[in-house]
Amino acid sequence: MDAIILQILNGLDKGSAYALIALGLTLIFGTLGVVNFAHGALFMIGAFCAVTLSRLLSLSHKVEIPGAVDFLGNPQMRDVPYIYEIFGENLGATIIDWAVPLSILFAIPVMILIGVIMERGLIKHFYKRPHADQILVTFGLAIVLQEIIKYYYGANPIPTPAPSAFVGSFDFGALIGFDPGTIIYPYWRLVYFAFAAVIIGAVFAFLQFTTFGMVVRAGMADRETVGLLGINIDKRFTIMFGLAAAVAGLAGVMYTPINSPNYHMGMDFLVLSFVVVVVGGMGSLPGAVLAGFLLGILESFASMREVIDIIPGINQVIIYLVAIIILLTRPRGLMGRKGVMED
Amino acid sequence: MGILEVKDVNKRFGGLQALGNVNLSVAENTCHAIIGPNGAGKSTLLNCLVGKLIPDTGAVMFDGQSVLGRTPFEINQMGISRVFQTPEIFGDLTVMENMLIPCFAKRDGSFALHGIRSVTSEAELRDQAEQMLEEVNMLDKRNMHSASMSRGDKRRLEMAMCLVQNPKLLLLDEPTAGMARADTNNTIDLLKEIKEKRNITIAIIEHDMHVVFSLAERITVLAQGTPLVEDTPENIKGHPKVKEAYLGEAA
Amino acid sequence: MFGLDKKDASLLLIVTALVAFAPFLLNPFPEGSAMAQFNAGYPDLMQRFVIFGIFAIGFNILFGLTGYLSFGHAAFLGVGSYAAVWMFKLLSMNVLPAIILAVIVAGIFALIIGYVSLRRSGIYFSILTLAFAQMSFALAYSVLTPITGGETGLQLALDDPRIFGSATTAEGNIPVPGFFGLEMRDSTELVLGNWVFTFSVGYYFAAIIMLLSFYLSIRIFRSPFGMMLRAVKSNQQRLNYTGLNPRPYTLAAFVISGMYAGLAGGLMASMDPLAGAERMFWTASGEVVLMTILGGVGTLIGPVLGAGLIKYMENIISKINSDILHSWFAFLPDGLEDLVVTLIYPFIGKGWHLTLGIVFMLVVIFLPGGLVQGGQKIAGLFGRKKAQEPKNATTEPAE
Numbered sequence: 002m003d004a005i006i007l008q009i010l011n012g013l014d015k016g017s018a019y020a021l022i023a024l025g026l027t028l029i030f031g032t033l034g035v036v037n038f039a040h041g042a043l044f045m046i047g048a049f050c051a052v053t054l055s056r057l058l059s060l061s062h063k064v065e066i067p068g069a070v071d072f073l074g075n076p077q078m079r080d081v082p083y084i085y086e087i088f089g090e091n092l093g094a095t096i097i098d099w100a101v102p103l104s105i106l107f108a109i110p111v112m113i114l115i116g117v118i119m120e121r122g123l124i125k126h127f128y129k130r131p132h133a134d135q136i137l138v139t140f141g142l143a144i145v146l147q148e149i150i151k152y153y154y155g156a157n158p159i160p161t162p163a164p165s166a167f168v169g170s171f172d173f174g175a176l177i178g179f180d181p182g183t184i185i186y187p188y189w190r191l192v193y194f195a196f197a198a199v200i201i202g203a204v205f206a207f208l209q210f211t212t213f214g215m216v217v218r219a220g221m222a223d224r225e226t227v228g229l230l231g232i233n234i235d236k237r238f239t240i241m242f243g244l245a246a247a248v249a250g251l252a253g254v255m256y257t258p259i260n261s262p263n264y265h266m267g268m269d270f271l272v273l274s275f276v277v278v279v280v281g282g283m284g285s286l287p288g289a290v291l292a293g294f295l296l297g298i299l300e301s302f303a304s305m306r307e308v309i310d311i312i313p314g315i316n317q318v319i320i321y322l323v324a325i326i327i328l329l330t331r332p333r334g335l336m337g338r339k340g341v342m343e344d
Numbered sequence: 345m346g347i348l349e350v351k352d353v354n355k356r357f358g359g360l361q362a363l364g365n366v367n368l369s370v371a372e373n374t375c376h377a378i379i380g381p382n383g384a385g386k387s388t389l390l391n392c393l394v395g396k397l398i399p400d401t402g403a404v405m406f407d408g409q410s411v412l413g414r415t416p417f418e419i420n421q422m423g424i425s426r427v428f429q430t431p432e433i434f435g436d437l438t439v440m441e442n443m444l445i446p447c448f449a450k451r452d453g454s455f456a457l458h459g460i461r462s463v464t465s466e467a468e469l470r471d472q473a474e475q476m477l478e479e480v481n482m483l484d485k486r487n488m489h490s491a492s493m494s495r496g497d498k499r500r501l502e503m504a505m506c507l508v509q510n511p512k513l514l515l516l517d518e519p520t521a522g523m524a525r526a527d528t529n530n531t532i533d534l535l536k537e538i539k540e541k542r543n544i545t546i547a548i549i550e551h552d553m554h555v556v557f558s559l560a561e562r563i564t565v566l567a568q569g570t571p572l573v574e575d576t577p578e579n580i581k582g583h584p585k586v587k588e589a590y591l592g593e594a595a
Numbered sequence: 596m597f598g599l600d601k602k603d604a605s606l607l608l609i610v611t612a613l614v615a616f617a618p619f620l621l622n623p624f625p626e627g628s629a630m631a632q633f634n635a636g637y638p639d640l641m642q643r644f645v646i647f648g649i650f651a652i653g654f655n656i657l658f659g660l661t662g663y664l665s666f667g668h669a670a671f672l673g674v675g676s677y678a679a680v681w682m683f684k685l686l687s688m689n690v691l692p693a694i695i696l697a698v699i700v701a702g703i704f705a706l707i708i709g710y711v712s713l714r715r716s717g718i719y720f721s722i723l724t725l726a727f728a729q730m731s732f733a734l735a736y737s738v739l740t741p742i743t744g745g746e747t748g749l750q751l752a753l754d755d756p757r758i759f760g761s762a763t764t765a766e767g768n769i770p771v772p773g774f775f776g777l778e779m780r781d782s783t784e785l786v787l788g789n790w791v792f793t794f795s796v797g798y799y800f801a802a803i804i805m806l807l808s809f810y811l812s813i814r815i816f817r818s819p820f821g822m823m824l825r826a827v828k829s830n831q832q833r834l835n836y837t838g839l840n841p842r843p844y845t846l847a848a849f850v851i852s853g854m855y856a857g858l859a860g861g862l863m864a865s866m867d868p869l870a871g872a873e874r875m876f877w878t879a880s881g882e883v884v885l886m887t888i889l890g891g892v893g894t895l896i897g898p899v900l901g902a903g904l905i906k907y908m909e910n911i912i913s914k915i916n917s918d919i920l921h922s923w924f925a926f927l928p929d930g931l932e933d934l935v936v937t938l939i940y941p942f943i944g945k946g947w948h949l950t951l952g953i954v955f956m957l958v959v960i961f962l963p964g965g966l967v968q969g970g971q972k973i974a975g976l977f978g979r980k981k982a983q984e985p986k987n988a989t990t991e992p993a994e
């Protein structure tokens with residue numbers, strides 16, 4: 002029992018990331034009808050927003066340490082971040098410590114801007130081209146984006162820690178009445194899950210309760226009719242693209258403490274997220290979220306020693322296997338509408 | 345016993361009864377028209393004949409064999425060719441290639457590797473194809489890219505592609521939809537000519553009564569998924585039930 | 596000639612001549628000159644040109660003719676490599692059985708994956724092939740380590756059985772792959788003044804196979820089978836109602852292109868007898884897509900051109916570093932020199948992928964027919980006056 006709960010918990014953080022990326026992919030596919038292979042790159046850029054902000058906050062200048070001299074007799078220097086001088090040492094240190102959560106504020110405008118530029122500058126021209134062309138051009142874009150990041154940030158993963166308050170683990174098992182020490186769970190993963198739940202809830206609420214969201218949902222169901230009603234659907238879809246980019250970016254920002262960001266993390270997640278979208282059902286938002294969590298948890302179950310001992314290597318292929326079975330037996334996915342891109 | 349026998353066919357889409365107890369018999373070497381107001385189930389019936397849809401109940405027999413459960417290509421191999429409402433041709437290919445594909449299908453069956461001999465070396469099939477193009481007055485267009493042709497030409501090409509297979513039954517789905525009067529008359533003449541020259545059965549779905557009465561020997565009127573009457577064109581004209589179906593209860 | 600019409604025969608002859616004289620053509624700059632780094636006439640790189648040429652030719656038979664975009668073709672290349680290396684380990688160092696087995700195994704593999712994937716089309720097909728390839732990669736990397744060598748890759752060893760050959764050479768080394776006594780690694784050099792030309796057995800062996808593959812692909816393009824594949828791409832509905840079953844046609848195309856990939860993989864292992872899982876990674880599948888699109892999808896020569904260009908860029912552009920850039924622009928005033936170098940630097944050396952990505956995007960956006968279409972456009976610009984009259988005569992008003 003405790004092992005099962007542990008695996009479910011372990012699957013949650015990856016599942017959250019899958020769900021957030023798949024949600025954005027589905028929003029874009031459902032509204033614009035575009036298959037976006039560059040969506041993983043947006044996740045990656047989000048992660049590097051966090052890297053950038055924590056570097057910006059830590060920008061320092063050298064200050065002499067009073068009274069201290071090195072062996073040559075020169076005064077010893079230490080790095081003092083500028084931010085200490087603005088906010089004082091204590092608050093400054095806290096701000097640097099909280100760089101990753103603060104990056105959310107930084108990443109939202111950046112990601113929306115990138116998304117809007119991408120849509121207006123490139124994707125717009127591919128609405129009427131075949132899906133293969135959309136795949137190809139966004140695939141090219143993904144390469145370009147990740148190479149730009151690689152050029153500026155290098156090829157190695159950049160450790161970006163969570164705020165010290167969330168470093169470490171807690172005994173989740175003891176909280177719910179198991180023996181102490183059976184279910185140890187890192188704080189940040191729980192934060193990530195909660196964060197993902199909030200974002201997903203916000204996106205659904207936005208689509209459900211605002212006029213804007215209502216028009217977008219109508220557009221997803223039947224684009225032509227909504228266009229005929231004289232509603233400028235294109236403009237809204239541009240904003241949707243920005244929103245989807247922001248969702249992917251935020252997923253990336255908060256993922257940095259779990260996995261140090263590198264330039265190809267987007268591609269790694271993209272392939273899996275596509276699988277998630279397909280399993281959930283192309284164009285179905287709840288399907289994307291459900292499939293994201295399901296596959297994340299399934300993956301973590303498949304990584305259990307007991308399972309691997311029976312079927313070696315299953316943890317490596319479980320997601321693909323599920324996708325293949327789903328595509329062959331129920332092509333519309335778990336929650337896809339009948340007839341939407343079924344063949 | 346006709347070449348095509350439809351017996352008690354029913355088809356539902358959710359709550360909508362698209363076809364209800366449809367019975368139809370098309371005699372060999374006749375031209376049989378199926379008419380009816382919009383939503384009468386004409387296209388659904390046609391799709392049941394060619395394997396696109398499978399009826400919920402009932403039987404469809406062609407030439408003594410059931411077509412139910414067979415795929416469209418199997419049904420074509422049995423001898424049914426279909427012309428679509430909007431011309432379906434191989435737009436990326438030339439007119440000649442468009443013609444050769446049905447020739448290969450007729451000779452080699454639904455799948456063959458055909459070896460790696462060049463298409464140009466198939467003299468016999470090319471002759472066949474050219475003859476057919478001649479018949480529909482398109483021989484001069486044989487090297488054209490077929491997507492760049494006019495709609496009328498595409499329609500004629502599609503017809504030629506079906507006829508070159510020498511089908512036993514030719515299904516036409518509104519072959520003159522959207523055509524100008526002159527083109528419609530040309531199509532009628534072409535179909536009449538074909539009918540005289542070959543032993544062929546034609547089943548035609550059509551809105552244009554001019555076309556129907558120029559071609560058909562039997563007419564079935566379909567309304568709300570059920571056949572109302574089946575009779576000769578003379579008797580259909582002015583039939584009270586038909587008027588009612590087309591003009592509604594008020595008339 | 597060879598059952599080809601005049602145009603195709605001359606294309607084949609031109610390609611044959613280019614391939615035969617490649618050691619000269621790709622080495623235009625004398626040894627030791629500043630431009631010598633742009634020479635591509637060394638065996639290792641030339642072998643890659645022709646081997647990836649085979650890979651792209653095969654991919655084009657599937658994507659170019661049927662329009663099915665596979666994102667997992669590298670799996671077949673990887674499988675072919677493994678099969679070939681196993682032949683070297685178990686049987687002998689002769690490349691012939693190794694290549695034959697590579698083709699057969701890749702074909703069987705493609706048959707299984709194709710049978711399942713082709714039940715869907717469009718983007719689902721792309722994702723299915725991608726999923727299968729990633730699965731193969733993950734398995735080769737982990738569980739199948741006894742067969743694939745896992746992370747280190749599959750390598751030859753001194754204690755391999757090699758039942759039809761010797762396990763070791765007289766000097767006690769691992770023997771090298773050969774073709775009935777001709778060692779792939781052998782080469783002769785021809786020195787003409789400052790120029791050094793290298794003729795390697797491996798290159799010419801691979802080149803001959805590439806020419807045969809190219810010839811076969813022309814025959815397939817011109818055959819009724821090729822016509823059917825184009826019909827699949829053009830209108831599957833019509834094909835179905837014309838009495839033809841599209842699935843076996845696409846499956847045959849898939850298997851053939853998988854066998855081409857296996858052939859490329861087998862050749863790769865013959866040139867350098869080792870195989871690693873990274874050859875199956877999905878970026879490797881993406882690479883062959885890039886090659887085909889860049890050169891011109893659906894054209895005969897396009898994929899070969901694309902493969903050559905990408906491998907050239909990979910090898911040559913990635914070798915340029917900032918020192919070389921500085922020496923090129925040394926004639927500029929200092930500040931300007933630095934500026935120019937700074938502007939170009941991200942696109943060279945390690946940044947060649949960036950150049951690749953940009954070129955690829957530009958091609959997809961502006962030149963969907965690839966370099967071949969570009970060439971035709973340029974040729975059209977120059978030959979416009981001549982061509983204008985007959986062009987007007989054939990253009991019919993639409994509708």
